[in-house]
Amino acid sequence: xxxxxxxxxxxxxxxxxxxxxxxxxxxxxxxxTGISSGYLEQLMIPLRRAQLxxxxxxxxxxxxLARSGITCHDVLVASEGDFHPAPCKECEKNGLxxxxxxxxxxxxxxxxxxxxxYIEDLASHLVESGTGGGI
Amino acid sequence: MKxxxxxxxxxxxxxxxxxxxxxxxxxxxxxxKRQNLSEKYLQQVALLLTRGGFLNSVKGSGGGYLLKDxxxxxxxxxxxxxxxxSISFQEEDAEKESPIERIIRLHFYAQLDQEIARVFESLTxxxxxxxDWFTYEI
Numbered sequence: 001x002x003x004x005x006x007x008x009x010x011x012x013x014x015x016x017x018x019x020x021x022x023x024x025x026x027x028x029x030x031x032x033t034g035i036s037s038g039y040l041e042q043l044m045i046p047l048r049r050a051q052l053x054x055x056x057x058x059x060x061x062x063x064x065l066a067r068s069g070i071t072c073h074d075v076l077v078a079s080e081g082d083f084h085p086a087p088c089k090e091c092e093k094n095g096l097x098x099x100x101x102x103x104x105x106x107x108x109x110x111x112x113x114x115x116x117x118y119i120e121d122l123a124s125h126l127v128e129s130g131t132g133g134g135i
Numbered sequence: 136m137k138x139x140x141x142x143x144x145x146x147x148x149x150x151x152x153x154x155x156x157x158x159x160x161x162x163x164x165x166x167x168k169r170q171n172l173s174e175k176y177l178q179q180v181a182l183l184l185t186r187g188g189f190l191n192s193v194k195g196s197g198g199g200y201l202l203k204d205x206x207x208x209x210x211x212x213x214x215x216x217x218x219x220x221s222i223s224f225q226e227e228d229a230e231k232e233s234p235i236e237r238i239i240r241l242h243f244y245a246q247l248d249q250e251i252a253r254v255f256e257s258l259t260x261x262x263x264x265x266x267d268w269f270t271y272e273i
Contacts, residue, residue, distance in 0.1 A: 085138045106251070125241070
């Protein structure tokens, strides 16, 4: 069981941005994360829409975090969408199926846990380990 | 985050066997009808569950599948770990990871794995087969 590539890459992108004091270009994010520039551009669309990152044009333009207090849950909702572990909504047995309860427990556990993990805290671990990107 | 078809069908198969296995082995053809699942696919999942030590296969007429242990002794966590290959959120290839990936693994995925293990620790197949032990709208 894994998060989608989109979800994992979005987390990496946000953690890197949290280590940057100024706007960070796609090229620099790409160097720090190893994610291609083209893919980063795509990842940014839902992240901007969810108002987790802001983009500025111009010489010192680039991306930065839109606010403080962003959690892993915020990022995953923006990038993965609903993240249901099983497609129960389309299932005719929804409501009758006992295994449905397992998937909802799993989903609930992941959501509640991800709500308590802050991007800035992950970034501070990165800085402590001496491998901080943009500072 | 997605549970595979194998994981979903496997659990439905086990629940069906608990609910219908009172009078001996359960034939996959009857499970396929009741659950509206492909019998061919159920055969593959049943084979995996047998090799994994959760089911016994009974050959011959009146044959089918039985639980190897009592439902109270079968942990959902172990079943999922088998069916999904691994229930962990961590990437297998930790050697090639970047510093950012390492931090996210240590401080998010690894701890999320522990939390899931904690929540699922004592949940058995028998619990799941009881009606409505847990409901969240998803």
